[in-house]
Amino acid sequence: MPKQLTTDYQTLAARFRPIFTRIAEGAVERELDRQLAVEPIRWLKEAGFGTLRIPVEEGGFGATLPQLFQLLTELAEADSNLPQALRAHFAFVEDRLNQPDSEERKRWFRRFTDGELVGSGWTEIGNLKLGEVVTKVSPSENGWTLNGHKFYSTGTLYADWIDVYAQRGDNGRDVIALVNTHQTGVQREDDWDGFGQRLTGSGTTRFEQAKVEAPHVYDFSERFRYQTAFYQHVLLSTLAGIGRAITRDVAQGVANRKRIYSHSNANLVKQDVQVLQVVGQISSWAYAVDATVQQATQALQQAYELHDSGDEAAIQQANVKAEVDSAKAQVIATDLVTRAATELFNALGASDTRTSKALDRHWRNARTVSSHNPVIYKSRNVGDWEVNGNEPTFIWQIGNGE
Template sequence: MTNLNFEHHLGSLTHAALSQATIISRVWGEGPSERYDELASNFRPTFARIKEGALIREQQHILPYEQLQWLKDIGFTRLRLPKAHGGFDATIPELFALLIELAEADSNLPQALRVHFGFTEDVLVSKDKAFQQRWISRIANGETVGSAWSEGGKESIDQFETHLYRDSDGKIRVKGKKYYTTGSLYADWVDVGVTDLKGESGSVVVRREDEGVEIVDDWNGFGQQLTASGTAYFHDVLVDEAEILPDDDRFKYSAAYYQLVQLAIITGLGRAATYDVSQAVAKRTRNYTHANAQFVKQDPQILQVVGQIRGAAYSAGAIVEKVAQSLQRAYLAAFQNNEQLEEEQNALAELESAQSQTVITDLILNASTILFDALGASATDKDLGLDRYWRNVRTLASHNPRVFKNRIVGDFSVNGTLPPYQWRIGEVSKQ
């Protein structure tokens, strides 16, 4: 049923016959496909279980090993795989709609799986059939991949300090230190950005349990505290040469894809904040003498604030779905054997992602701030954890500077300059 038809249907019902639960479950809009609700029904009961303990886990710093295992057990980590390999044949828009729902339950989990889903795209578009078959089998078996790319500190902006080398026996090993290793503590494999044997940028995938791999939960950010985005050490880890991947072999729409995961998580946080503030206002009995109504839930100014928050979360979700459609086109272009088409679709996906970043960030940062305007000073009680929405959104939004994305979009709009395919961060050369 389209949104227009649904609205007409709503108008034909009496208030007595109208189920509030039905409205609430549909008010975020229809899913990205006709089968979406059927697909999502495989995961929603588990999302509900995850949501139940999310606040306590954050307050007590309980790492979500168990919850991530639940997601593996129900096949969430193999969403994009073909059904023939135990997957769900999920499209990119379907995946991102589900990431929003998971983020609404616990925003740490989709970020912990961000690189896993990105690596899955590498596998799906790979022209190396041996690599593809090997990794489809592993992902189908529930194995996941974490990240170890950024190095922090004094890494060069041009080259990774983490590098491959041959030992005295001629075996290839990887040595180095990484930071922002999101999800690797929970993963079976770690995707490590390296300088390869030729001195060029590449990556290698190693098992988390391999000798010499050490991952530390020392992420000290004020948000997204359970993503295990801390330090990883690679102490001369033996490398399987088949798992060395040149940069050119990675999926080409990765920059837009990884950014949209962050925006989907921010959107999920907006939905969760909407739920919490709505419940708090509905139950609130304390009020002010200069309020507009006896009960807070009937005060038009308070209802205006709640409506603004919900509208922000809805708008963010609509934008994410639109960008996900662009990513789906970029994915399909990878199989058309048309380099120009592929480059065009990749550029469009990056531009759509970039021009969405500031809008979504501003919408939900503001929503996570004004929710306190609908409540009283008691809403700042740490036990309620309402501050976590702003902290988590702000942390996610800080990963990729939106000011640069605005400039890139403006440069394209004015001068037709295409966005960069990839970018790096590190120490610049000394003057």
């Protein structure tokens, strides 16, 4: 098993915190101008952020999963778009970590230590039946050829590779195809028009006779088993980071606010006990989300540590716990962070609703992140597990009903 926990968290985080500070300084401007975070992504690449989970002996940092998600929370506090933009990259790295050691795996690790990143290409929209996959990858003379298009291609505008969910044209099996973005057969569009998380690079990606190397297509059934919980944890870390950012911004806003109301409780807003109560409530909600997310990562780490143990019963139990814990955390984070993003304005004033301050981005971003993987089904899964012992939904699809 690859070495883990090669350094303590504070030492690891100290390497990246100056970059997080630079990222935070430009977050509002990027939001207002809808300016993609190309430079911040470059800073992270140059610092080796994409290699956090790669073993030290392979050129990475050997971070544990709890360490990874704590760092993603800190990054989300600076700019919540960036952890989600890197979601597919860290998931693919995790998938490689779960595969046996091989020259192909080492080759991927070398790409990542060179700064290359992976984006996502899974979701299709339009008049599709439930579970239908239109994107096809077919054998060709020198490997494979990919045709189709994807939406919600998160992170792809920043990526060198795209992790594409497709079907084989020869046998109809569901597969993953890794496609290099630096070719004419791949067209990426910045057309994501959601009201939040606007800078995640989640637009349309089109594949027209795109070339795929022979080793870069493999059965979807081979993907790492705790992937659903892993993907969810990136969103959970993003929500936890938004909670921290809300606490930061409301505390600074109250501390610096000069204008008071005639019927307030003090001559300074920062001494008004009712306002302080609001800030304390927001901080407590953010703390609860942070603690919940960090606790849930322990189950994910356990699933990783057991993945190659050969003990199928223990592996399955660990995967169930990782999924249930991530679902519980999603229920908590979705509620508390969106509430905090609204309550923030009760501690401030009408002037703080100005577009130039972009404080509304916290609610918009939190609500957008929370809309992934519907939380109502997560709480249902938790209840069904607690009452009936039925395992949660690990893999699902979306499309038109009958």
